[in-house]
Structure formats: C-alpha cells, structure tokens
Amino acid sequence: MSVVVLDGSTVRGFVADEPAFARSVDARFAALDANGDGVLSRAELRRALESFRLLDGAGFGSAEPAPLPADVAALYDAVFEQFDADGSGAVDRAEFRDEMRRIMLAVADGLGSQPIQVAVDDEGGSFLLEAAEHEAAEIAARVEADRSKAEAEAEAEAEAAAAVVADAK
Template sequence: MSLPILNCSTVTKFIEDAEKFEKCINECFVKLDIDGDGLLSRKELRGGFGSLLPVGSVSEPREEIISKLIDTIFERFDEDHNGGLDSKEFKSLSKEMMLAMARGIGSSPVHLALNKDSLLMRAVEHELATM
C-alpha cells in the first residue's frame, strides 16, 4: 500500500495519454478475464469489485451491494447486451470511473492510501514519469 499525493489532474492526464491508459486497461482486463474468453462475466467482474467493499462497511449486506453495482454496470456498459463486457466496454467503464474519481478528488492535493496495482496508483506513476 502506498500513500501518494494526487489531485484531479493526476488522473485526467493519465486518461489523456491514450496509449498508456489503453495499455493499463488492457492489462486489467486480462487479469479479470479469468476464463480468457475475451468477455468479463458478472462473476469475473464481481471478483474484481468484491475486494473493494470491506465487510461491515455499510448497512446493506455486502453481496446485495455488489449485485446492485454489477447490475448497474451491465445496464450502462454492456452495449451489445451479450451478457459480458468486451475490452472496449470495459475501457469505457474504466474511463468513466476514473473521471468520476478525478471529479471527487478535485483540484486540491489529497493524500490517499492506494493499492500498488490500482488504476489511481498507475495515474500517480504516470505523473511521476512525466515530470
């Protein structure tokens, strides 16, 4: 776990570097696509998001929250309605999530605890590499 300082421009500049962002998203997609079929199923996505909600962190049961999140994601991002997210749909989801995080962080620098493999940590590493 790292404790970098970042702000919204850290995230948006990473997204704007299309080549680096795409490479990172493709790596994430491959890690999540456990069966290697080129689509992220609800089960595979659940595995990826499941670790984000610690047990006891909210009043609703954890599985119910994750199920609602997955349902919302598939309604919004499964453009071809085939029951799986392809790499293009996953990129769209990831980009929208990252931009939402950037808006939430705002322009003032914040100090966050980040997993070394997280997309936000990749944004920090990108910023450091371009300085």
C-alpha cells in the same frame, strides 16, 4: 501500501495519455478475464468487485449489518449493466475501457484541484498509483529536457565566448 499525492489533473493526464491508459486498462481486463475468452462475464466482474470488500458491512467497528444478499446481487447486476453498454451479456475490452475512462474522469472531477494524499495498494495494480507514477515520469522527463537544454545553451555560450577570445588574439 503506498501513499501518493495527486489531484484531478493527475488522473486526467493519465487518462488523456491514450497509449498508457489503454495498456493499464487492458492489463486489468486481462487479469479479470479468468477464462481468457476475451470478454468479462457477470461472474468474472462480480469476483473483481467482491475483492474490494466494499459490502462486508459498514466496517471500521460499525454496528451496521452487512447488506442483504439480494441487495448485494442487485448492486453487482447494476454495475455489470453499466459496463455492458451494448447489453450483450458480456463486457468486451472496448466497453471495459470506455467505462473505466468514464469512472476515472469522474474520480478526477471529484478530486478537483486540491492535492490529496491517497493510500493505494502496491500489489494488484491501482489506477490512481499508475496515474501518480505517470505524472512523476512526465515531470522527470520535463526536468531532464530542461537540464539538457540548459547544458546545450551553456555549451553554446562557452563556445561563443571561446570564439570571441580566439578572434581577439
């Protein structure tokens, strides 16, 4: 587990970087596509959702019972139908990417502009972790660019001063 600090702009920036976001979503898609046929079946997406263990009961010591199997199946079917935009019975890479973009932008809206700390899984990939790492890399690149610019300006000033001194002699 890692803890990252992020807000909605962190997530939006990651989604807006189309090549970085596509690489991330495509990697997740490939990991979920167990049989490698290029589409996610209902069973493949369900296995991924089940791995989140969101429906194991209320959790954290709650006395709430786990949901009924029929309710769980209905929920998984509804999620699958949300991803399967064309109703083909399979989720292709473009559908998966479009829905993940929509989900991530909804997360960004929910986060708003107040930074929060989030515990994320280091293993198995986390879009939020990737968003935070993406933002950190952008900040590091800007800092390096600013440093290089400042060094170049200082060098130019030193050369100009040396030229003035040389002309004065």
